[in-house]
Amino acid sequence: MVRRRQRVLQGMGVSPGIAIGRAVCIATKALEVYRLPLPASDIVQEIQRFEEAIDQTRAHLETTRSRAGERLGEELAAIFDAHALMLSDESFRGRIIARIRSEKVNAEWAVHKTVEELDREFRALEAPSFQERREDLVDVSRYLLRSLSGIAHHELSEVEGDVVIVANDLTPSEAVRLGRENVLGFIIETGGRTSHTTIIARSLHLPMVAGVHGVTELVTDQDPVVVDGDGGKVILHPGQDILQRFAAKRLQLAEERRLRLAERDLPATTQDGVTVRLMANIDLPEEIDDAISFGAEGVGLYRSEFLYIERSPELPTEEEHLEIYTRMLRAMSPHPVVIRTFDLGGRRLARDVLHTEEENPVLGMRGIRLTLALPEIFKTQLRALLRAAPRGNLRVMLPLVSSVEEVRAFNVLMTDVANELEQEGLEFSREFDLGVMIEVPAAAMGARGLAREADFFSIGTNDLIQYAMAVDRNNDHVSHLYRPMHPAILLMIRLVVNAAAEAGIDVSVCGEMAGDPLAASVLAGLGLRSLSMSPDVIADVKQRIRRLHLADLEALMDECLEMTTEAEVKSRLATSLDGMTVPDRP
Ligand code: PEP
Ligand code: MG
Numbered sequence: 017m018v019r020r021r022q023r024v025l026q027g028m029g030v031s032p033g034i035a036i037g038r039a040v041c042i043a044t045k046a047l048e049v050y051r052l053p054l055p056a057s058d059i060v061q062e063i064q065r066f067e068e069a070i071d072q073t074r075a076h077l078e079t080t081r082s083r084a085g086e087r088l089g090e091e092l093a094a095i096f097d098a099h100a101l102m103l104s105d106e107s108f109r110g111r112i113i114a115r116i117r118s119e120k121v122n123a124e125w126a127v128h129k130t131v132e133e134l135d136r137e138f139r140a141l142e143a144p145s146f147q148e149r150r151e152d153l154v155d156v157s158r159y160l161l162r163s164l165s166g167i168a169h170h171e172l173s174e175v176e177g178d179v180v181i182v183a184n185d186l187t188p189s190e191a192v193r194l195g196r197e198n199v200l201g202f203i204i205e206t207g208g209r210t211s212h213t214t215i216i217a218r219s220l221h222l223p224m225v226a227g228v229h230g231v232t233e234l235v236t237d238q239d240p241v242v243v244d245g246d247g248g249k250v251i252l253h254p255g256q257d258i259l260q261r262f263a264a265k266r267l268q269l270a271e272e273r274r275l276r277l278a279e280r281d282l283p284a285t286t287q288d289g290v291t292v293r294l295m296a297n298i299d300l301p302e303e304i305d306d307a308i309s310f311g312a313e314g315v316g317l318y319r320s321e322f323l324y325i326e327r328s329p330e331l332p333t334e335e336e337h338l339e340i341y342t343r344m345l346r347a348m349s350p351h352p353v354v355i356r357t358f359d360l361g362g363r364r365l366a367r368d369v370l371h372t373e374e375e376n377p378v379l380g381m382r383g384i385r386l387t388l389a390l391p392e393i394f395k396t397q398l399r400a401l402l403r404a405a406p407r408g409n410l411r412v413m414l415p416l417v418s419s420v421e422e423v424r425a426f427n428v429l430m431t432d433v434a435n436e437l438e439q440e441g442l443e444f445s446r447e448f449d450l451g452v453m454i455e456v457p458a459a460a461m462g463a464r465g466l467a468r469e470a471d472f473f474s475i476g477t478n479d480l481i482q483y484a485m486a487v488d489r490n491n492d493h494v495s496h497l498y499r500p501m502h503p504a505i506l507l508m509i510r511l512v513v514n515a516a517a518e519a520g521i522d523v524s525v526c527g528e529m530a531g532d533p534l535a536a537s538v539l540a541g542l543g544l545r546s547l548s549m550s551p552d553v554i555a556d557v558k559q560r561i562r563r564l565h566l567a568d569l570e571a572l573m574d575e576c577l578e579m580t581t582e583a584e585v586k587s588r589l590a591t592s593l594d595g596m597t598v599p600d601r602p
Pocket of ligand 1: 478
């Protein structure tokens with residue numbers, strides 16, 4: 017066998033760790049379909065090509081069905097029966113063949129237009145069973161188009177061994193679904209350090225390299241590959257020496273993690289005696305164990321929308337919410353658990369609840385806007401929150417707030433829900449702290465007004481930077497313009513800290529800045545005494561905080577706030593910070 021040449025591709029390391037495995041390429045972009053007129057002489061052949069695609073898709077579905085039956089049980093495997101049934105449906109096939117004949121077009125176009133037409137007809141029939149059929153229809157057309165284009169089908173359950181996913185892009189929900197299968201790491205063409213897909217990869221402890229342009233063209237299925245999530249490298253067809261080097265590095269990382277765990281009980285207190293509370297960001301409920309292992313003093317952000325994303329297309333029930341919230345509250349007691357209400361929308365699945373197409377969803381129905389627009393869906397979560405309140409130290413937080421009215425509208429809704437629970441005689445409490453995320457520039461600038469409506473603030477720097485710098489946090493083409501240390505950003509943070517201090521309310525940061533040891537020091541220098549981050553990095557941040565002389569750093573930050581560029585701030589920090597920290601090992 018000819019061994020392929022080793023090749024190193026540089027990207028951005030966005031989730032740390034090393035993965036060594038075999039590539040599985042998945043196409044997440046919708047296939048583009050073109051209308052190609054055909055001469056009459058080609059029609060018979062085109063119909064035959066379509067029939068072959070049907071046979072191939074049916075064979076694929078049969079294999080998938082039997083594997084899914086073994087792994088997931090009969091009930092879920094039955095989904096594939098519905099797909100197979102549709103493929104065998106004479107009227108479905110007949111309509112497509114008739115279109116190829118009458119319009120003299122390629123099979124792809126005939127499939128696409130027929131499915132579009134059927135979807136319209138199903139939509140008009142409002143019965144829920146037809147709405148489910150619409151989803152089947154979309155799946156079947158995707159399978160057929162892939163067969164017609166000669167693209168292999170992949171169900172992850174079919175792939176044996178250590179899988180590394182290679183894709184042009186992944187949504188957060190795809191990352192959760194794949195991450196729960198036998199996947200070891202991700203390589204994607206797009207993405208950024210603070211994108212939600214990246215955040216999920218970190219939550220699942222899966223190394224990920226993003227921004228590897230063209231990787232889907234270079235890699236074929238089953239290619240051996242190394243993902244270096246720290247160095248931001250991807251090594252295709254690694255030689256023996258590389259494999260050995262990375263296997264050793266993987267062991268070393270595991271050992272370092274073990275050592276970090278040993279420091280869990282040390283306080284995050286600076287050299288001059290200031291203590292910073294370090295809490296955990298949690299995306300998936302099981303991370304609560306990591307949070308405890310790393311000594312988190314509370315959950316500073318539970319991204320409850322992932323509960324929804326994982327259940328999609330079903331909505332989580334009140335009991336499911338309650339069960340998960342209770343588990344977290346009890347595990348963390350007496351420390352606080354901040355549960356953020358659904359921050360759906362943007363790139364995070366809202367398809368099942370929102371029936372509008374948005375040109376620019378990140379500036380559209382997201383966070384609190386979406387939830388206030390859909391009170392019936394939102395109330396399920398609110399009922400569970402009020403019922404969970406007596407079971408621990410609950411704090412509720414609202415995402416993407418841009419005005420005081422949104423907080424007031426939330427309070428009205430919450431009062432209605434509490435009254436309902438009272439009438440039903442269920443156990444609940446109206447007592448909980450209400451927090452506002454400061455992640456829209458208007459909220460930062462209007463923090464004094466918001467502070468009168470809230471019990472605490474949490475600064476979401478991921479979005480605050482995105483909206484303040486007009487840089488999509490998910491777009492690697494502009495990632496160099498995403499500048500956390502830009503003086504304008506530091507100034508906004510300082511404004512929020514001051515507004516909170518004046519009003520006498522708590523303020524924390526839960527964006528990715530808090531989990532970076534250098535940026536965390538800067539935040540402490542700006543006056544923050546509470547930070548929330550991925551559990552894995554708590555130990556690193558703590559180590560850095562313990563070495564700091566905070567009073568000096570505070571004076572330095574006052575100087576930085578007067579600067580005009582991020583470069584100036586960074587260079588000032590680089591030259592001065594060493595003098596404000598004690599050495600690593602005194
Ligand atoms: C943020 O925007 O900083 C934040 C913590 O929220 P998310 O990353 O979920 O948008
Ligand atoms: Mg946010």
